[in-house]
Amino acid sequence: MKVSETGLPGVLLLEPARFGDARGFFSESWNRRTLAQHGIGIDFVQDNHSLSAQAGTVRGLHFQSPPHAQAKLVRCGRGCLFDVAVDIRRGSPTYGKWVGYELSFENGRQLLIPEGFLHGFVTREPDTEICYKCSDYYAPDCDGAVRFDDPDLAIDWRLKGEAILSDKDRTAPLFRDFDSPFIHEVRT
């Protein structure tokens, strides 16, 4: 397992080992002990899986507020997607900054997104599946969103045409009108 830091402290890129043979490959997609050896001790309680039929489908940018904030460990089960995390911890030196990585069935990469970040993705291929572990249960009352194409966030989604969106995501608030429930904790 290779673990790399990203431009946002706490957001990590994980590359689990793959063991290829004549049949295909084997890979441990999640191993609590291996992650603990890398200092990642998140207690995941829910696995999510969604399919997006068309390339250019955007889901996000989403979060759940405390007390049901979620850390997420994201991977692509089929196809290819561009996965994005945005720091929304007020007072953070990287508040409003984003990172994005291509996660695909081919590359097997995973993105670890802690609490206090927006999460979203765009699919690059038809019939793309995303699988992610969450550290808290779905809590619709704590569900929130920010517009994926917000001009202040200026995320480069590299979309070729119009994004395919849910009604919720189409009407999400702009970042400047968004009152983040997260505060950056300074560790001494």
Ligand SMILES: Cc1cn([C@H]2C[C@H](O)[C@@H](COP(=O)(O)OP(=O)(O)O[C@H]3O[C@@H](C)C(=O)[C@@H](O)[C@H]3O)O2)c(=O)[nH]c1=O
């Ligand atoms: C997220 C979620 C949704 N649902 C239901 C609610 C709704 O009827 C249906 C579709 O929900 P949504 O439109 O919110 O699904 P989607 O737009 O895929 O939402 C997801 O987007 C990505 C980017 C995330 O990071 C996730 O946390 C989640 O917010 O599924 C659950 O039952 N459990 C869940 O955990």
